[in-house]
């Protein structure tokens with residue numbers, strides 16, 4: 571038995587990296603019965619008699635997993651965020667951030683299309699993004715979004731980590747991949763083409779070694795719904811709120827209608843970005859409006 575990490579899934583085969591070698595393996599039948607599919611990023615126990623004939627025996631405990639791209643044990647996500655076309659939207663950005671925080675995936679914010687902004691709009695956006703930087707999110711922003719030093723600063727964060735790219739449709743994810751690693755983009759295009767010809771049905775994902783780390787070749791995101799999050803702990807997913815929560819009058823303060831709330835005081839004082847607080851309240855409203863599962867008659871969930 572050996573231990574390794576699934577680096578690629580294609581057509582029912584899992585390619586496991588162990589030491590310096592890559593082993594072609596299949597999942598044993600009992601995984602399918604238990605509805606447990608191995609994912610790229612999984613650490614697995616496997617046996618093999620040759621590099622092309624192995625079996626996955628067990629999947630080690632996952633830290634987290636994404637549906638799209640289907641990857642496990644993700645350390646960080648580049649949230650590709652466009653300044654215009656589609657317009658910068660703080661609600662959408664905060665939504666990406668809380669969903670990632672809930673999965674314990676570190677967000678990195680990468681601004682695109684800043685080349686299309688006039689000076690005033692650029693200054694305004696710079697101020698907003700400086701706030702995100704201040705509360706701990708690495709922000710990558712430059713007049714020319716894909717200039718070499720901006721890309722270099724981003725990929726310095728890739729070392730020893732598993733990174734995925736996410737962001738709204740049209741934000742520039744493919745363009746960014748293309749600038750980071752043109753060979754990776756080409757590979758994705760080639761696979762899409764063979765998929766559309768109907769040769770393979772399994773979704774293909776691959777982790778690419780890049781800047782001493784690994785990057786998923788397929789950008790994406792499962793869903794922007796907040797369904798998996800818990801209403802009462804939503805505030806814990808806002809690091810700027812967490813930093814103040816100790817000073818709220820009530821323990822477990824929801825920063826909503828409670829008196830003596832330090833978060834609300836910080837918004838009033840202009841120290842906490844007002845849009846973050848508005849988005850928080852809106853997410854709460856959205857959570858409260860979710861129908862309890864037992865009310866959804868005739869639907870499994």
Ligand SMILES: Nc1nc2c(ncn2[C@@H]2O[C@H](COP(=O)(O)OP(=O)(O)OP(=O)(O)O)[C@@H](O)[C@H]2O)c(=O)[nH]1
Nearest residue numbers: 682683684685715738739740741742743744745746
């Ligand atoms: N001017 C300008 N155009 C950009 C920039 N980034 C991307 N684009 C353009 O925006 C369009 C969308 O970019 P993509 O890279 O395809 O966006 P995506 O996020 O991969 O989109 P989906 O595949 O729909 O998820 C393309 O026409 C790009 O050429 C940028 O920084 N500046």
Ligand SMILES: [Zn+2]
Nearest residue numbers: 818823825831
């Ligand atoms: Zn509070």
